[in-house]
Amino acid sequence: MKPHKQYDIAFVGLKSGKHEFDYDIDDSFFAEYGTPDFSNSRLHIRLLFEKQNRFFLLKFEITGQVTVNCDRCGDPFTMPVWDEFKLVVKLVEDPGTTQEEDPDVIYISSNESLLNVADWIYEFASLSIPMQRVHPDKDRGVSGCNQKALDMLKGMQEKGKTTNNPIWKDLEKFKNN
Template identity: 35%
Template structure:
């Protein structure tokens, strides 16, 4: 694809030492990734610094800008500032292969490396798990987190008297289908 050629770095032509490359990451960039459900718009710059040595190429990806996200709470769109720095190493070897997330093997005659997929993955990894619109952050911190904690943890004394829910559940247990009781007995035997 012609678009991805703009994200090629011709490593075979590089001499040993440091080299910097800047890549724009705009809405057009995100359109080329089919699995893109999290981010479809953004305005970022990816600065890739390569340090070429005799046996490896060390690549540092410094990505800054903003992406458009959908708030998990209100479903409003908002611009989220994003800044991430990641490191990848390209080691020379007999064949091209991915050793792990941080180390790739390339041959000495590999003409170029494409960094588009790595830039995309680093952006996705930098997005927070809980996406909250800036207008709702303070409301959520004060109200929701305290309420969520009360639902999970009990900080007060437990009353000895049965509640209405306890009474209803005991009544429903009395009217249980005998087939379910037989299944429960099987479970207890294990």
Template identity: 30%
Template sequence: MKQKEFIIPFSGLKQGKHEFKYVIKNEFFESFEYDEFNSADVNLTVLLNKTSTMMELDFIASGSVNVNCDTTNEPYDQSVDSDIQLLVKFGEAFNNEDDEILILPHGEYEMNIAQYVYEMLVLAVPQKRVHPGIADGTLKSEALDKLEELQPKAKDEKENKEESDPRWDELKKLLTDK
């Protein structure tokens, strides 16, 4: 999928509402040299409301990306649901410093929304990726078994097993002898 599909030639559109639909696959993220996803299948709808002085865009995404769990490195499908709004105005010079307002120079006839789509979807995936099988106990993996084996023992178990050190006992008496 090339990013050119995300160029919207708005000058030929009548005033009013327009809808654009996209299916985002992993090739889209690869075009940004982003390789954190094993695969992607996200449906994107862009609603454009064009007026005489500006345009409002609503991006609505829903689908899933396949990522590796941070704990076990097991791949799983992470659901992705996100939406953002973008206001497009016209001015003297191009300005995209504001996340919610894009200013295009007078005379522009098209805009590329690929960067907004990319950022929205990458930010929709949780920073810490945990396989759902870890939470409900259904995932069986060598990594989880090893983590459980290396997990520190509970504090109560240690205290019951260890004999008290006579040197500390003498010091403890000082606390109680007043």
């Protein structure tokens, strides 16, 4: 895919120390990577970038909301999103031969002058959206689900027609991933 220029950090020109970058992403950002299984995403990414001599510390703080379909009743609802992720980027002579087990350490060549953070934003934003999506309970533990839909599902289960229900298809998809 085409690299997003607005996600380039020209680190050579930055002073040592802490910097902050802010990004707002929505469904169009995710669509460049594939078909998202949510909609109406409004996510804010606050990137804290600390420049040191031979490495950078990156912290991505993700906040916002997405609309997802409930795993239990199938109705859409708005889910808040909050998460944070850290990365270390090290500058080395030859990143191809540098090995480290830690997946949170990234090596780039010391000849580079730009760091593109779009793929990390995509990865971390995707991870910040919970896999389990069920309506939050209302007061006193009452399910927030669409009761009509649940009753209908129950009726279909009793008739043994569950295989035609889209929710089960989604579950199959999930298992195959």
